[in-house]
Amino acid sequence: MVREQLVVRLNDREYKNWLKAGRCLLILKDGLHPFIGQQMRAFHGDLLNQNPLLRKPCETSSCKPKGNKLSRLCRLxxxxxxxxxxxxxxxxxxxxxxxxxxxxxRTDPWEVAKAYMPRGQGKVKGADQCDASALLNLINYCDRFQFVDPKFVREVIRYRNELMHSCELRMKDEWMRHYQTSLKHLVQQFSHIPQMAKVGQEIDKMLAVDLLICVSGVDQLDSGDLDGLECDSVHQGEPSANLISQWEAELLQERLQELLHADDNDDTKTQDAEQLRGLGGFLQANSDLGERFSAELQTINSLEARK
Structure with a gap:
């Protein structure tokens, strides 16, 4: 049975906006990664063909960054x-x-791609493992994607950051309208990619759904909002409660991982710590989420105890 807490969260319009906006990023990511993976393989091949020196292996097999600096690299x-x-x-x-x-x-196109991405991508092995932010930054910085107007990419990155850095996990209707326009402009940049037409349709559909559900025994929580709903059901055409819960978990997981693996030397360390504390409080206040993310909550509590 659907948890009562999920019903309550979905009766908060601005939280529901946050969830729908985050789901749109996942839709965008899933649509982009096959194309981006193919493009980076082609880009890598072009680099090898343009410079024979790049075909030779590292002379030491031990060239690696120190912090974020590259020093004492071999000539290759x-x-x-x-x-x-x-x-x-x-x-x-x-x-x-x-x-x-x-x-x-020399051998892995994705190792080249990661140079154009935000920090924290070291263990990522392919486009399918990236979040939307990583793929959008790759498009923004690598000239393989010079057919894309960077202003549209940066606009979506800005909205993505506002969404993921929302302390209250709530977005206003006006923000959502601007966000939808921004996504539309970006998707249009990929109009020559067949699967991106479907992405645009899925995003529009996601932003239009109500995500309304009702569970037996909880309609008294907000009878005004729940009037007309059948218990243990969803509106026709609406995603199931289990699916909504899965989307919510994916989005929260992405934010938790971003905060838990933030760079300790980053200027935003204090802000990240405050947001992590707030997110931990949100998870604890919702027992279904607290149970799902119990390991992450233990980590958050351990970090707090060290202070």
């Missing part, structure tokens, strides 16, 4: 570093070299 890994920067659309921007293992640049 240095050639790869130069090639990566040559194709960076904003070469003055910070490059997260600590995402990469330079000896693998």
């Amino acid at each position: 890994c240095t050639a790869w570093q130069t090639a990566i920067l040559r194709h960076h659309r904003q070469p003055d921007a910070t490059v997260n070299w600590d995402n990469c293992f330079p000896p693998s640049w």
